[in-house]
Amino acid sequence: MLKLSWHAISGHLILILGAIFMTAPVWVAFMSSTHSAETLFREGLQAWPGGHFFENYNEVLFVEGGVMKRVTASMMLWNSLLLGIGFAIGKVVISTLAAYAIVYFRFRLATPLFWIIFMTLLLPLEVRIIPSYEVVAGMGLLDTHTGLILPLIASATGTFYFRQFYKSVPEELLEAARLDGANAWQFFIDILIPISKTMIAAILIIMFVVGWNQYLWPLIMTTNEDNYTLVIGIKQIYQVLSEGGELPQFQKAYALTILATLPPVIVVLVFQSWFVKGLVESEK
C-alpha cells in the first residue's frame, strides 16, 4: 500500500515537473507578450500578466507596419493557413492516388516505383531544395502560393501509409464493386476513400502541423513580404530586433510566437479523437 502510493506520488511528481518544464516557456512568452516594450526592456521576461494584451495583439494583427514594414500578422496567419491546409490536402490527395495506383493497378513498374518512393523517405526536402527552387523559378511560380505548396505535396510517408492500408482491404471488396458495375474511379471515390476516412483525417492533421511549421522552403521561396508565413515572420522580427536601433519590440515577437502556435494546437485539440482513432483503429 505504502509502496504503491509512493509510486504514484513519485510518478506524478515527475509528470508535473515535466509538464512545467514543457509549458513554462510558452507561459512566459504569453505573459511577456502582454507587457509594454519598456517593461520588457527594463525588467526582462515576465511571469505574470501585464496590461497591454489588447494593444499588443491588435497592433501585431491588424496595424500595417506593426511587425514588418507593411504586412500584418493576420496576413501572415492567412498565408500560414493556406500553406498548412494546401500542404495537408495536397499531400492526402497525391498520396491516396499514388497508393491506389501502386496497390490496385498491377503495372509492371509498381513495385520498383514503390521502393523508389519509399527511398525518398530517407531524403529530406533540404537535399532537393536547390533543384526544386530551379524548377519553381523556371515555371515562374516564385513568390506565389502555388509555388509555395506544389513542390511540397509529394509525400512518400503518406503514400506508404495509404499503401499499407489499402493492402489490408480485402480483395473481395474490389470484386464486389466490380460486379456492382463500379469503374476504377467509382471504386476509389465510393469505397476506398470512405473506408479510409479516419486514416485520412489523421494524416490531414499531422500534415497540417508539418505544413504550418515549414520554414526553409517558404524562406527561400518568398521574397515579397505579402507572402510571408508566420514562421518566417517570427524569424524576420527577431532579426530586426537584433539589428536594433530603436527600442526592441520583444512583446510583438512573443505575441507573434503565441499566434503561430495557436492554430496547430487548436487543430490537434479539436480533432484529437479522430486522430487517435485513425492511428489506432484498423477499420475494414
Place this chain on the structure above:
Amino acid sequence: MAEVKLTNVNKVYSNGAHAVRGVNMEIADGEFIVFVGPSGCGKSTLLRMVAGLETVTEGDLFIDENRINDVSPAERNVAMVFQNYALYPHMTVRGNMSYGLKNRGDSKEEIEQKVIAAAKTLHIEDFLDRQPNQLSGGQRQRVAMGRAIVRNPKVFLFDEPLSNLDAKLRVQMRIEIKKLQRKMGVTSIYVTHDQTEAMTLADRLAVINNGQIEQMGKPIELYKDPKTLFVASFIGSPQVNLLLVQYDGKFLKSGSLEIGGFEGLPIAEELVLGLRPEHLRIDDQGKLTMKIDLVEQHGADNLIYGSLEGAKNEDGDDLELCLRLNQDQEPSIGDTIKLSYDHSNALVFNKETGNRLI
C-alpha cells in the same frame, strides 16, 4: 434466366499454375449446379472466370449463346456471394444493396422498391439502415444474398457462402438458399467443400479434381455410380471403405482375406474394392470379420469403427473399417463381429488409373 456454357475452358495463372484444365459444361436455365472438390482443385477459379473476375486463358464462356470471355463483370449481369460477404463496411444495408442498381442507372424510386422487395424476401427489412458491423454473421450473410438478388441477375454465383456460419445456421441458410433459388428460378453455381451442402443443394453436382471435372451428374448418381475412385471417395459420408486387393481369377485377395463373387476382373493387377459403411451389415454367416474399437452414436444411427481381420492397408497395418448401423444395433467395443455386404453395391476400381471396373 440463362443458360451457361463452358467449352474447353483453361486457366493458367501468371505464376504458371494450371488451375483449370479443359472444362466443358452445359448448365440449363434455372439449374442449380454445385462444384465440389478438395482445396486447391480450381473450384473458385472456375467460378470466378464465370463472374469475370479472372480472365479465361483458353476456351469459351457463354451465357445464352453470347460469348462473354471479354465482357466486363458488371455487363455479364451475374451476382456473386462471397465467403466473407464483402459488404461495403461504410454503407448501410440499404446502401450495400442499392449500390449496383445505382451504378446501373436505375431511378431512385425503382431502387427503393427493389431493395424493399429483396429485403422482405430475406427478412432483413428491419436492418436496412444499419451498417454491416452492427449485424450478426447470419444477418450479414442475408445482406450479401440481398445484394445479389436485388439486381435480378441472370446467374447467381456462390463461393462457399455459408462456411463462416455456425452449424445450425448453416443448415437453415442452406434450406433458404435452395428455396429462394427454386422460387426465383435463377441459374446458380455454388462452390463448397461441404459434402452435405453439395448433395442437398445440387440439381447436378460437378466433382472437380486437379482442375478437371471428374464426374458431373445428379448427386444420387454420383453416389451410386461413381466413375472413378476419386469420386467414390469424395461423395458419401462417412467415406467409403477402400480395400487394396488383387484378383486371382476367383477371389479378390487382400492379405489373408479372400472375397469371392466377382468375375471378369483383370488378374494380378492392383485393384481397390470400395464398400460403403451403409452397405455393410452384421451377419453371422458373413465373410468379413471385424474387431470393434470405436462406437460413435449419432442419434439416428451408429457408426462402428474397427479393424478388418486379414486385410492390410497400404502401410501394412490392419485395415480400418467403418460401418453404419441403426441406432438400435449397438455392439460393444472389443467385440468381434461378422459382416456381409450386397454384391450389387460393391465398387471395384483400378488402383493405377482410378477408373471403375465394376
